[in-house]
Amino acid sequence: MSVIQLQNIYKSYASTPVLKGINLDVSAGQIVGYIGPNGAGKSTTIKILIGMLPDFTGEATVLGMDVKTQSLDIKRRIGYVPENAALYDTLTPLEYLQFIGQLYTLDPVHIERKALELLRLFQLSDYTNARMTTFSKGMRQKVLLISGLLHNPDVIFLDEPLSGLDANAVVLVKEIMRQLANDGKTIFYSSHIMDVVEKISDRIIIINQGQIIADGTFAELQHQRPESLEQLFAQLTGSDGQTGIAEEFVHTLKN
């Protein structure tokens, strides 16, 4: 059964079209890398899938439920970690996670135990009762990741999940993603770091100007042109010849 299904999705802000006919079908247990240049429509797609933007045209279902009518039920079973997300940083990590847990109507005692354990695994034990105002970007990202996964969701949407993390934490989070997928969870994530997408994704979808321009495993995509994902991406999104632009840039600086 497909976990995420998008059929003919169109969406515009004011009169600017952002998505122009997205068709997509994702089955359980996959890690999908959703990549594209800035402003291609990545975040919009994700926002539609989690039910935050109901005014689009087309059919969108998550876990077999209609995004437009059952968004609350969907939200209960998905996790979402936006890029550079805000959090209530005057709270401590524990308080924040308690709060998030309550929004999912989880049992407070249960959340506390779980949150403490997860914080420990992310090496934040010493900071469970410190206010997050002083936290570094990486520490915040860890708390955000926990807050998105706390209720053990079946589908996980991640936007630049590795942002700000140190090298060890990157390895850890990548491994967590892998094992979650092995457990049958579906992970839908977008990123600009091509090396990571290349290595971790079961499937790569490239979107440009509101349309999907490539879809397949890395091997399949590579089959067409045997290059790195970075080069493939540049070619497909029409930004080839970066070397030339770089030369021009440096030249302009000199003037």
Added chain:
Amino acid sequence: MTSLILWLLDRVKPLFRLLGADYGQLRAIVQVKLTMDNRRSFVSLGRYGKPAAENNSNFTRILLVYTFIGGLISLSILGIPEREKLFFPLTLQFSYVMALCAMTLITDFSSVIMDSSDNQIILPRPVGNRTLWLARIIHITSYLFAIALSLSVGGVLLLAYRFGPIVGLAFLAMSLLSAVLMVFLTNVFYLALMRFISEEKLREVINYFQIVMAVLFYGGYQLLPRLIDSQDVLTQTIAHQWWHFLIPPMWMAGTVDMLIKPVFDTTHLIYGSLALLMPFGGLWFMNRFLTAGFTQKLSHIDSESRPETSTVADQRTQSGKTRWLGLLASWVTTNPLERAAFAFTWRITGRDRKFKLKTYPQLGFGFAYVVAMSFQRNSMGSKGFFYLLALYFAGLYVMVAQYQLGISDNYRAAWVYGSAPIKTPGDVLSGSLKALIVKLLLPFYALLSTYILYRYGLDKISDVLLAFSNSLVMLLCTALLSTRFMPFSVEPDALKQNNTARGLLTSLTLGIIGLSHYGLTILPYGTWIALPFSVALFLVLLQQYKKTDWNRIQMG
């Protein structure tokens, strides 16, 4: 306070279930919001707060002031009149409560009800429209209740003493209902706006609406009591007319009046039922009809920030504006750095909503105050003295804008001042101040002068000019005396309220200058002779300000 509110909420749990909210989520949101308010160095209701370490003691202090003022007002208007004549005084009292609640709501409410910082945190979670909306209403209402309570506590005691505990309790209940009613009225307005106005425009519209409302309220608050000859009205029994049923404070007053007399005629019963029905009916109505799509609208507020490729026409007007601004800047500034600061300040003051919201109402209030005072005869001494007072008084309001110039939500962007090789930061300060003078002061004084010249005659032109120049001198004095910040480099609310002393000093100096100005008007051509001196002083001070070096500047 947090635990008290949560305790109260737990008592009326079924009500929220009835309204269609998820109580657990609602309680969690309210709890987190209140906890954060306590921890933040300021209460989220902007006006209340500067420092306060661990608690909102500042809010408490405001409440104490309200209690005191409210008590005085109650004593003066509810203490004297006899049993039969209390209707109008009560109306005044409730108007006062409602006006303060409405002011709080208008200036602070939109930031609470339409807080888009929640978007990333709460909207992706399974929280329904009504739950989120109700949580926000409760959050704001808890503050309003505190305000309404502190305002009416004196009245409650007084009425309970004079007419027995039941009247006191009724008065208390009516004060709280006034707060609820105000929540309803403001809310209807905001939700209706959210419904009918495109998302991109919403914030702009609300911003301007807040400014206009703030001016109207301040102005009305000054004007109304002056227009009515209060002594007469207070002591007369009032004949009830049909349009009285349209005035909310009268519902509350009528209800209390009914119990005081006691009398249960049709008029009073109508007042009573309106007072009880409207607030609750209003809440129910909002909950039933206006909350649909609330969270969705909220999520749109953020999407307005999508970059838009400007159209050709846009670009043309934009470049036209830029040329015009550049021309203006080159007239009033002397070097490129100053010019850059001028253009920068000019643009930011025109676009930063917070700046507009904090500054424009003050200016509007200044103007309203002048108009209001000019209608009030015989109390300000001779006519000749009054318009001078008005001119200098208005100067005080302008100082607020100067104070705001250092503050911005975007204060972090001020790192550029540190990284750029700026040798003479004084140029940035003076350029920025000049922009403020040309953009805000000049039009404001022009408006004010037009009014004064129209009302007191064209021969007052020399006074207007001198007062303007003197106000500029005062503005520079304040700028020189206070801690100097680079423009828009300080976190809002980080500035400590150490201005009281300086404010007093400023008013005192302003008074002295104003008085000497009055002295000059007696001498023939006195003002014309003084004018060049004042202008010269202004220029000297400006040079001083321009010479500010890095040691004198405090970086956030």
